[in-house]
Amino acid sequence: MSDVSGRITPRAQRGWYKRNEIALTPWLFLLPGVLFFAVYVVFPILQSFNISFYKWDGLGEAEYIGLKNYTDLMGDRNFEISLWNNLRWLILYLLAIPAGLMIALFLNQTVTGIRLYKSLFFFPFVISQVVVGLVFSWFYLPDSGLLDSFLQWLGFDGLNVLGNPNYATYGIIAAGLWPQTAYCMILYLTGLNAVDPEQVEAARLDGAKGWRMLWYVIIPQLKPATFIAFVVTIIGALRSFDLISIMTNGGPFGSTRVLSFYMFEKALSEYGFRMGYGAAIAVVLFLIMLLFIAYFLWSMYREERGR
Template sequence: MTYATVPDRHPPSPGRRGWYKRNEIAVTPWLFLAPAILFFLFYVIFPIYQSFTVSFYSWDGLSDPTYVGLENYRELMDDSAFEVSLWNNFKWLVLYLLAIPVGLMIALFLNQTVTGIRLYKSLFFFPFVISQVVVGLVFTWFYDPTFGLLNTFLGWFGLPTVNVLGDPTLATYGIIAAGLWPQTAYCMILYLTGLNAVDPEQIEAGRLDGAKGARMLWYIIIPQLKPATFIAFVVTIIGALRSFDLISIMTNGGPFGQTRVLSFYMFEKALSEYGFRMGYGAAIAVVLFLIMLCFIAYFLWSMWKEEKGH
């Protein structure tokens, strides 16, 4: 004998269901985001808040801090080493941006189907995967005035020896050139990825309209590479402002402190000098953060404006 199951004529009302079941769609994404948000708050937002707070104190990191208000910032205005560091950061910002057009040109070359293209891609990709410390050591040997390849090449043409890292006027540019090597490789990878997403129909339409060469690149290909260009700009500017490891490896701020940037000068003041001026170092960090924030805010505003226009 079989018995038919009678359906429940009184399903549970929304009020009888649990709170999570009623809000499952809205709550579940936040549960997945919660660990990342907590890490971001603890390791990014809280240290930024601490930097602002410490910058108002005179503190060696061990004894009790003494509140000095804006005194650390007033001292920055008369600090010649801070002025040199700020000016060097400006040089890094301007010259580091060369990685973007050079990376684009290399990506356009590597996007072709020619014999040995995989070997070329490997050679251009290589700088991206090696450590900045290794890059610094390689270029230190390259610039060496006694056995470096640079002076060997100059000697072939009868030119005098150049001590790049020992010359206060050339050292910063020599370090920037070393930093451009891996940064160009990174921009190249971004653009290679972007070129794979270029619409072939638009390229074909451009050819039918007579566009070729530079006109094809400027009016059809580059507009489709805007997402890659945006990321390249943001990462390159942040990399220029955060430059520390190459300076530490290649010159340690010398000669005569002429290759310092804000991040390196902050380290010197907060952790390297006798007295450990944590408050003064925090003030330098705040200035660097505000400069970086201006650039990031500008790029985010530009991206939001463009998305709103669409």
């Protein structure tokens, strides 16, 4: 760029990057993360969609069969059981959100021993799911487990939770709720630190207290934390694999299977090595997750636009 006399201005002397530095610098910082996300998340998802149209054992030549894997799913009783179990996980796992909120409200107070209470409630979050599964497996042991001993002490018959098809899924969900509630608690504790004290004080002056204060003043300011809690809890419920693998391995009689575990069985275990069929299950699971997450994102977007 030059002025009237034909001389080149300082802006024109600078290189292309210098002229666009403000716009480009954020993208340069984001580029490594975007590349990793594309390679390790987006590409495998697209590859799963592609494999689901093939009959393939993972080693030999893949045979294109179109939508046959999906039509086979419609008549697969084990797939139906897994889908219904995932629905149970999804509904009951959402209990972690209000439970986490209640615990966070309790821990957000200044009382004697609050640090000890925080440590105890935080503990389930830092241990692995495998350890949680083992602990609850011992807790549910018939005759010698703590639950059985407690029931017998109260005068009831013992209960073989993990050996009964009617109770096993609920027993595993209860085990999963323990660390998930701790995670939601941490999210809400962080959100409570950002609550505007002026709004709380103004509500107090207007006579709001108790549940009215919580519902009309506190919870609306916790919507970002609630959104993250919903998304993480839904994803955790739909991809529940490790607890089932440790506690029942899909039993008894396949009654505790979920989609992620059934996908593993079909694609990688001794039951078949049907990679295409397993990929079709993975696609169904992904679409269910996408449906819920897209709904929450759209709800948040509409709310932000309405402000």
